[in-house]
Amino acid sequence: MARGVALSVFSSVLFALLYYYASLMTPMNGEVVFGWRMLLTMPCLGLFLLYSGDWRLVTFLFAQLKTRPVLWLGLPLSSALVAVQLWIFMWAPINGRGLAVSLGYFMMPLVLVLVGRFLYQERPTRLQWLAVACAVLGVANELWHAGGVSWETLVVALGYPLYFVWRRWLGNDTLGGLWCDMLLMLPVAAWFVCATGAPLAVFGERPLLYLLVLGLGMISALALACYILASRRLPFSLFGLLGYVEPVLLVVVSLALGETISGEEWPTYIAIWTAVALLVLEGVRKMLAFRRYPFRQGASHQAPAQTTRS
Numbered sequence: 001m002a003r004g005v006a007l008s009v010f011s012s013v014l015f016a017l018l019y020y021y022a023s024l025m026t027p028m029n030g031e032v033v034f035g036w037r038m039l040l041t042m043p044c045l046g047l048f049l050l051y052s053g054d055w056r057l058v059t060f061l062f063a064q065l066k067t068r069p070v071l072w073l074g075l076p077l078s079s080a081l082v083a084v085q086l087w088i089f090m091w092a093p094i095n096g097r098g099l100a101v102s103l104g105y106f107m108m109p110l111v112l113v114l115v116g117r118f119l120y121q122e123r124p125t126r127l128q129w130l131a132v133a134c135a136v137l138g139v140a141n142e143l144w145h146a147g148g149v150s151w152e153t154l155v156v157a158l159g160y161p162l163y164f165v166w167r168r169w170l171g172n173d174t175l176g177g178l179w180c181d182m183l184l185m186l187p188v189a190a191w192f193v194c195a196t197g198a199p200l201a202v203f204g205e206r207p208l209l210y211l212l213v214l215g216l217g218m219i220s221a222l223a224l225a226c227y228i229l230a231s232r233r234l235p236f237s238l239f240g241l242l243g244y245v246e247p248v249l250l251v252v253v254s255l256a257l258g259e260t261i262s263g264e265e266w267p268t269y270i271a272i273w274t275a276v277a278l279l280v281l282e283g284v285r286k287m288l289a290f291r292r293y294p295f296r297q298g299a300s301h302q303a304p305a306q307t308t309r310s
Contacts, residue, residue: 004233007226008242014223015310016249019098021219022090023257025212027202030091033216035192037090040217041224042182048225049179057176064171074170078177079184081163086185088155089310097152098254099261104156105247106272109279110135111161119165127285131278138271145264175228241283244276246310 022033049055065071092101110132116122124132142149167173172180193199203209231239255261261269 004230004239005242008230008234008239009245011223011226011230012242012245012249014219014226015246016253018216018219018223018310019089019093019250019253020257021212021216022094025209025216027206028209030094031087031192032196032199033094034087034090035189036213037216037220038086038182038185038189039193040213041220042179042186044217044221045175045179045182045224048221048228049175052228054175057174058179059176061172061174061176061180071170071172074166075172075180076184078163078166078170078172079181081159081166082178082181083185083188084155085159085163086310088152092152093254093257096257096259097150098257099251099259100150100152101156102247102250102254103150103269103272104153105250106276107135107139107153107157108160109244110272110275111157112164113279115161115165125282127278127282131275131282134271134275134278138268138275141267141271142265235287241280241287244280247276 018037022030025033028036046055049058061071088101092098113124113128113132117124139149164173167177170177196202230242234242
């Protein structure tokens, strides 16, 4: 388990490093950085699937195209939904919107609680409802002082749950489905890279970009691989709790890049962080209960390997 924890924390550190890394790739803009990341990460994920024996998930999904015509429209939509998330992750720190996006990552688990309750008829616990109430207070403060929650926050907080729901309904919520999502976004990624008309000219102006672009692909692929490996080594509850490490680090990176939290925004962040702390407390309680009475829980020890990250 210790190795799984180390892999999960290391993957969060690498994703946070990617958040900062984008700011180093001037004069490339967020779209070009996103394009290069996808062009380099997708082949690496394919190699990982081949090495791990999970390539069968891709072939199975392709085989379903013959019997499920809905996939011809559903898969492009799935790809578009996650492409927006991967794009904004690279765009935000370059454009001074890192804190807004990190707030979206904090709010996302709370939105998932509501999705589970009203869409899948799950029953949230009292602590989960209390966490949702804290989040509502935070959003209310943002609406009162700022006139609304930023669109970047909403894109993450609402977009990722929509993507997860769509993948579950479509039946492509596996690593093979994620690889297909990345495959379908390659034309857009290539267009972003080539949109300047001379995509390699910037490398002549700043030769260091050759190494930076290569590093971008390597860090992205390594972060994803560590995340997947951690998901297979850890109990579901612990794996979920460790997922909160990343947004904390994203806030640190955003502050390091010069962004600030204004006095009027502090109540929002405190409310959201309190809500997340309650979810963590709930997760710890369940994890301890599972260890004490493992056969009463009826849950698998293993975390799902088909989760999506930035």
